[in-house]
Amino acid sequence: MSNIIYIGYEFKVNPLQPGIEILIAELGYSGFESFVENETGVTAYIQKEEWNESILEDVQILNSDEFEISFTFKEIEQTNWNQEWEKNFNPIVVDDMCSVRAPFHDKPNTKFNIIIEPKMSFGTGHHETTHMMIQHILKNDMADKSVLDMGCGTGVLAILAEMKGAKPIDAVDYDNWCYLNSMENVARNNCQYITVIEGDATVLKNKKYDIIIANINRNILLNDMETYVSCLNENGSLLLSGFYNDDIPMITDECEKHLLKFEEKLERNNWVSLKFIN
Secondary structure, X not given: OOOOOEEEEEEEEEOHHHHHHHHHHHHHHOOOOEEEEOOOEEEEEEEHHHOOOOOOOOOHHHHOOOOEEEEEEEEEOOOOHHHHHHHXXXXXXXXXXXXXXXXXXXXXXXXXXXXXXXXXXOXXXXXXXXXHHXXXXXXXXXXXXXXXXXXXXXXXXXXXXXXXXXXXXXXXXXXXXXXXXXXXXXXXXXXXXXXXXEXXXXXXXXXXXXXXEEEOOHHHHXXXXXXXXXXXXXXXXXXXXXEEHHHHHHHXXXXXXXXXXXXXXXXXXXXXXXXXXX
């Protein structure tokens, strides 16, 4: 079997946060499949056969006035990605109740123990938005509630919802890699009530849920808010994240336009998560 050749990009990012998180998310959508964070930024890898000279054209953060980002790149021979991933992925614990770890980590003493292999999918629990969504799920009654995890990434939020008694659960993501990764992680955690769906908000037609979890980004949330509200059962809850403090007025205005009432705000390193009810 011939070696796979990768192109490795070394990005220097200032300020590091939230620059690295935004950069990784945008690079993932552009086809990069592995990331290793370091003290000055992040190294990103893409298979040479998937690479082209305009690969960074849609990476908008590179043109942002808010961040200084420089990079170099070079060809790299085949790398043991599992080994690299093991070195750089640490287990997390949220509120001493929920752990998110890889199969090779020791099992911590927490009530909820989620095992994932995130690959390039978003949602390990390390990012502020996923962390806050886990906090919301831990605090809210999930027993026998129908749940939508919109933009499910690794499936970690849907998995925790089932562990807390929710059923049935739909986990939706338009990215094929996330869809496949969620399928793997749902099976790995022996979940019985989660249906993973590849698609966007158009797949939600005629569906109803008691709780909708949407951890995406501001523009998609605003665009799809009407769909989410139409899918929300009476006395339902809408949990939103993927945006900053400065975005709150815009998100709140859109929710209130659809007669949703604000109930709770969580904040972590300028990222925000909001809970609304109808």
